[in-house]
Amino acid sequence: MLTSADFRKRARIIKALGHPSRLAMLHALADGEMCVCDLRELVRAHMSTVSKHLHVLKKAGLVDHRKQGLCVYYRLRVPCILDFMKCVEAVLDENRKGVCCNRT
Amino acid sequence: MLTSADFRKRARIIKALGHPSRLAMLHALADGEMCVCDLRELVRAHMSTVSKHLHVLKKAGLVDHRKQGLCVYYRLRVPCILDFMKCVEAVLDENRKGVCCNRT
DNA sequence: ACACTATTTGGCTAAGATACCAAATAGCGG
DNA sequence: CCGCTATTTGGTATCTTAGCCAAATAGTGT
Secondary structure, three states: OOOHHHHHHHHHHHHHHOOHHHHHHHHHHOOOOEEHHHHHHHHOOOHHHHHHHHHHHHHHOOEEEEEEOOEEEEEEOOOOHHHHHHHHHHHHHHHHOOOOOOOO | OOOHHHHHHHHHHHHHHOOHHHHHHHHHHOOOOEEHHHHHHHHOOOHHHHHHHHHHHHHOOOEEEEEEOOEEEEEEOOOOHHHHHHHHHHHHHHHHOOOOOOOO
């Protein structure tokens, strides 16, 4: 039986996933680790913004990092995040049915 | 290739999942449709709060509803949401490793 | 120690989410 | 039509999040 604490823990992780830039970074990290400045180019945001997003992902336990020289490399901690997305896509497909134009 | 619009759409859906009460409701709906007042008991919140949560889920395309008499019954629109949770659990398992006490 | 680059942190503001209350709406039975 | 129950909507206070700037920290090469 799942308790409300279980749902709280899950929600905390899911919330960390709920941002376009963070999703884009996780997606990119699926191909291997990347340093912050590369991720920064990817999402085209300020360094500090990217760093804070990564902090959110780290706190949730979704990524890990290691420092090498000046650069910090982040990597996925739990690689299933991408099949995880399959369900999200299924929802999007359902949403598209019966709608003539894609809403952005 | 995924565009930033794709990530925005995904994030919108994931954000709708990112609340303990909404997760609990979706979990309950996996066993079949339920009316709002039953969901209300489940999450022990005010009627209006529950109704607004359901509205969020509806907008995201995660649930549908039908009205029968006085009651409104909600149901899952895309049932994969639960194996979707498997990955979230995998993250939680990882998080638990190397931590002696469960954080709530 | 100094200059330089990469990253994080603190402070601030604007926008968004949450929860409650009260009021509005909708279907039911008398 | 009225009273009753189920649900939604609007308003508001409060909390959280996001993004930017400036300053702090950390590692490198000179």
